[in-house]
Amino acid sequence: MHGKFDSLGRFADPSLLILTSLADGPKHGYAIMADVADFSGVRMEPGTLYGALSRLERRGWVRPLATEDRRRPYQITATGQEVLAEQVATMQQIVRVARLRTATAWGA
């Protein structure tokens, strides 16, 4: 899956991938990378991950928890959850247009 995306450029916004990954509970950096690769096929590099994490933290969409043995878990905030819901709505709009253009039904 990610092979196809790579050739078309960066498809997914790292912030969206991180928020999605944190939606079901706090995770530390490497766990986020592994989870994102798992559910989206996007292999995020550490530079991208921490660039996005620090921006998300500054905007108050995620918050760092206490470090456990060198690893620091991050948690999505209430604002972060709202932003994620909005992003999903936007994506839905994109999907609608894409579906109009490709006439391909999307699975449940």
Next chain:
Amino acid sequence: MRPAPAARLSRALVGCYPRRWRERYRQEMLDILDQHQATARTVLNLAVGVLSTHLDPAYRAEGLSMTRLRRAAVISATIAVPLAVIVVLFGLLIFAKSWKEGHWHIGLGGVTAMAFSPADQHILVTATSGPQDGLDTLWDVTDPARPRRLANFEGGAPTAFAPDGRTVATVAFNGQPALWNVADPSKPTRVTTLRAGGNGLWGEAFSPDGRILAADYYDRIFLWNVTKPARPRLLRTLAAPVAPPWKALFNQDDIAFSPDGRLLASTVGSNQVAVWNMADPVRATRIATVPSESGFMNALAFSPRGNLLAGVSFGGTVTLFSLAEPARPARVATMQTVTAGQIAASTCAGGCGPMYTLEFAPDGQTLTAVADLSPPSQETFSANAPQPSQVARDYTFVWNVANPRSVSRIAVLSHAVTISGGSSLPLLDPSGRIIVTGASSGFAVTLWALP
């Protein structure tokens, strides 16, 4: 690049981030790099990260450390220049290859939407996408064996015909809905465009008296007064119930008016069917929300008498609701169309799956459901290979619903329909005797006679 130098360079680059950033994130990043298989991509990615963090106003305040920036720039240039050369060479190679084969078709194209004129049942409108993006064609299908092309117009997807057959509502591929005058099907003209809260309208329906156009947009339904098509007035915006699972938002949804125009049913935005009281569209209210037990409903249809509402879910289950009390729709029957196995076999990784059309016969005695199962598609985008030939399959189910409490199946038909790429929503002609299918590649529309 061998992993060992890549890992070393990556660790060195972490040291090039601004001081405040390092104090906060250095330990975590080094921990990740311990677990991560560093490659040239990791190094390049970190180099970009270092540069952009230094340029980030939040970190620039502490002053740029020129030594660090210079170090990072040298490391990045060492990696970036050879990579850029390789990318350019590869690009030239691919370009030369495609050029030689003379094949520059990248993208999808084909028939995406269709509608029959309710006034003249022999007028069909179809839309295409791809190289002929948004081109609609009006056909005379009086003789289904020999359809005649009447005119082309650039509207987008035609999603609804006004009851008088004079107006077609379309949604352009940028999401802009518009009304077209097709009173003379050989000379269609655009009457107006409709402005909504945003782009991306999907389903549209005219009220039976033709005065109201309803269009759903994600979780909202817009109601326009289109008595004067040239000056549509937005009457009201309804908020449809939205509930998890969010993935239901990505489905084909539907809205339908009851034959007397007093009710509107919608599947918009959730695994529920909502019924709206439309007696006074300006004060339309939701009077019922019924959870669908079989998952997201893809298509809805009212019986001609308005006493029944049928919905078909993505999983192929048709549910009949009695509307004896519109505020309390009661489930009276469920029927299965295609099986879970058939759906699973037709669902591809890209997300395509079955599409459904649902229609009561004009006398209300029978209900017909058409399930269109696309074959799992291969690579959709293809630069230099022709699309593999594929055959989709339509299954048509006909039930006797004269007595909704004892529904019996009359017929099941199955036929291969399209070639390559997939197909658009199947369409039933107003007499319920002809199924129209459109291939989404090859621009072919096929009319199938039902026995």
